[in-house]
Amino acid sequence: MTRILSICLAAGCLFLTACDEPFEPKGPFEERLVVYGLLSTLTDTQYVRVYTTYNPDGFDPFTNVNDKQVGGATISLVSAQGTLLYRDTAITRADQSRYTSDISPYILTPYRPTPGATYRLDVQLPSGKTASGTVSVPDRGSVSVSTVHIVEAPGSYTEDVRLEARISAKTRGLLVRMYIEFEVSQGAVTELKRVEVPSRVRGFGESEIVEATYPTLQRRVSTSSGNLERIEFITFQREAYLTLLADFATAYSGWNIKRKRAYFVLWQAEPNLYNYYNIVNGFRDEISIRTDEPDFTAMDGALGIFGAMTVDTTFYTYRPQ
Numbered sequence: 496m497t498r499i500l501s502i503c504l505a506a507g508c509l510f511l512t513a514c515d516e517p518f519e520p521k522g523p524f525e526e527r528l529v530v531y532g533l534l535s536t537l538t539d540t541q542y543v544r545v546y547t548t549y550n551p552d553g554f555d556p557f558t559n560v561n562d563k564q565v566g567g568a569t570i571s572l573v574s575a576q577g578t579l580l581y582r583d584t585a586i587t588r589a590d591q592s593r594y595t596s597d598i599s600p601y602i603l604t605p606y607r608p609t610p611g612a613t614y615r616l617d618v619q620l621p622s623g624k625t626a627s628g629t630v631s632v633p634d635r636g637s638v639s640v641s642t643v644h645i646v647e648a649p650g651s652y653t654e655d656v657r658l659e660a661r662i663s664a665k666t667r668g669l670l671v672r673m674y675i676e677f678e679v680s681q682g683a684v685t686e687l688k689r690v691e692v693p694s695r696v697r698g699f700g701e702s703e704i705v706e707a708t709y710p711t712l713q714r715r716v717s718t719s720s721g722n723l724e725r726i727e728f729i730t731f732q733r734e735a736y737l738t739l740l741a742d743f744a745t746a747y748s749g750w751n752i753k754r755k756r757a758y759f760v761l762w763q764a765e766p767n768l769y770n771y772y773n774i775v776n777g778f779r780d781e782i783s784i785r786t787d788e789p790d791f792t793a794m795d796g797a798l799g800i801f802g803a804m805t806v807d808t809t810f811y812t813y814r815p816q
Contacts, residue, residue: 526549528565528618529797530616530628530800533768534614534632535608536632536806540602543602545620546562568618570616570618571616573614574612581602581603582603585597611631611633611665612631616628626797628799628801630767631765633662633663634665638760638761642654649736656732657730660725660726661724661725662723663723668713670711670713671710671729671761672709672762674690675692675740677689679747680750687755692731693709696734696735705738716728756812760806762805763804764802767800767801768800
């Protein structure tokens with residue numbers, strides 16, 4: 496018993512001694528290279544941005560007003576077709592509330608990645624530091640509309656707009672967006688307008704406030720079948736579609752309105768891009784505050800992301816009104 500008491504007293508003394516040491520919530524700082532690279536079939540200009548991490552004087556990162564962009568890097572895109580070099584450029588920063596310098600990305604243009612191909616991004620700094628990452632671009636996909644009659648005449652039926660998306664086996668996350676193209680005319684003025692359709696609305700009704708929800712990137716749920724997979728659960732609420740049509744008619748009251756085409760846009764993200772998106776956005780909710788979000792990197796020798804997405808569009812032309 497005496498021995499146990501002695502051990503407890505010794506532990507207590509150590510605890511009290513430790514309390515005299517100042518608490519430092521910031522750990523040791525190590526400057527790291529940060530690389531953001533994305534390949535997209537949506538555009539013929541591909542971007543890479545290179546930074547270093549920074550250590551703010553206090554605990555608020557926004558007190559740092561010097562953008563830690565890295566210039567003079569050699570950036571290569573390597574594939575089975577050969578090696579292409581990015582070049583540096585400057586883009587005027589729209590929001591200069593924190594950083595006043597231009598944005599200095601590296602660009603590769605004109606170039607679109609090949610769906611299904613594998614690429615390696617090599618980054619070499621003047622200091623000799625290097626980083627690299629590899630990505631496989633999703634194969635082409637497609638969207639088909641199971642309920643064309645709802646797209647054509649939503650007020651005459653009770654079903655939702657149902658879509659089927661065929662996606663690549665390389666795809667981890669997908670997003671399907673629906674747009675309506677209108678032709679509006681008044682006198683000699685004729686314009687084309689494109690508006691995105693919400694996937695859901697709440698409070699649908701003349702006397703209620705309508706809250707619209709738009710599609711976000713979601714993890715695939717289908718099983719593989721060859722090189723393509725089939726997704727059969729994508730829906731756009733009929734009420735959301737009707738709400739958009741009513742809102743557009745109100746906004747252009749007095750104009751002659753014609754529906755011209757519906758667009759169904761399929762975005763496919765491979766694992767690097769989806770995992771980065773999921774870590775950045777996955778813990779956001781209205782109830783809790785998470786402070787244990789892990790660092791994510793898809794680069795060897797650096798923090799950051801080298802990802803790819805494939806974008807395909809299906810069009811539906813409305814019958815003459």
